[in-house]
Amino acid sequence: xxxxxxxxxxxCPPSCNCKSLGEMKGWQIDCSSRKLKEVPAxxxxxxxxxxxxxxLTTVPPGALDSLLSLEEVKxxxxxxxxxxxxxxxxxxxxxxxxxxxxxxRCATPAPVRMKTLxxxxxxxxxxxxxxxxxxxxxxxWRDLILIAAAIITLILVACALKFSKKVVCQLKLxxxxxxxxxxxxx
Numbered sequence: 528x529x530x531x532x533x534x535x536x537x538x539c540p541p542s543c544n545c546k547s548l549g550e551m552k553g554w555q556i557d558c559s560s561r562k563l564k565e566v567p568a569x570x571x572x573x574x575x576x577x578x579x580x581x582x583l584t585t586v587p588p589g590a591l592d593s594l595l596s597l598e599e600v601k602x603x604x605x606x607x608x609x610x611x612x613x614x615x616x617x618x619x620x621x622x623x624x625x626x627x628x629x630x631x632r633c634a635t636p637a638p639v640r641m642k643t644l645x646x647x648x649x650x651x652x653x654x655x656x657x658x659x660x661x662x663x664x665x666x667x668w669r670d671l672i673l674i675a676a677a678i679i680t681l682i683l684v685a686c687a688l689k690f691s692k693k694v695v696c697q698l699k700l701x702x703x704x705x706x707x708x709x710x711x712x713x
Contacts, residue, residue, distance in 0.1 A: 540567035548574055553596055566590050575599040584608040584634075588615040591623075600624045602631060609633035609647060617644050 539545035543558035553574035558567060563581040571593050583605035620628045628645035639651050
């Protein structure tokens with residue numbers, strides 16, 4: 528099982544304690560109480576992940592997406608900064624470990640201090656209010672322009688149809704009037 532041991536040393540983050548749960552069963556990665564400021568690179572086959580009691584303030588988007596076989600995660604007792612950037616962790620935990628959400632308490636900013644991540648609403652994630660409306664205003668104007676273009680196109684098509692009918696009618700009328708006098712002469 529030398530090969531198995533070699534892969535363990537390659538995948539285990541240096542700051543953590545890794546334990547095999549048996550061949551082909553995955554890893555228990557214990558990174559708790561290590562004063563970590565960021566989530567280390569983790570092996571894909573991590574089954575149990577312990578990141579509690581560190582100095583984590585946020586998790587970058589996508590950082591935990593590769594952990595598809597995860598069964599248990601402990602991530603509480605960190606000084607979480609619950610601004611807009613914490614949304615990735617909130618959504619990820621909602622999918623992976625709902626109970627963990629209730630154990631994560633915000634340290635900053637002041638208005639949400641000591642609230643759990645589960646309790647937070649979009650309005651409380653301050654920066655989101657500034658980030659999201661700008662995007663939605665951009666989409667609003669884009670959609671408005673597209674709708675206006677569609678309406679103008681429809682009006683032009685309608686006018687073109689009306690005009691073509693008028694031309695057809697005028698042609699028919701001129702044919703009728705040119706034939707009319709000829710008939711009277713006979």
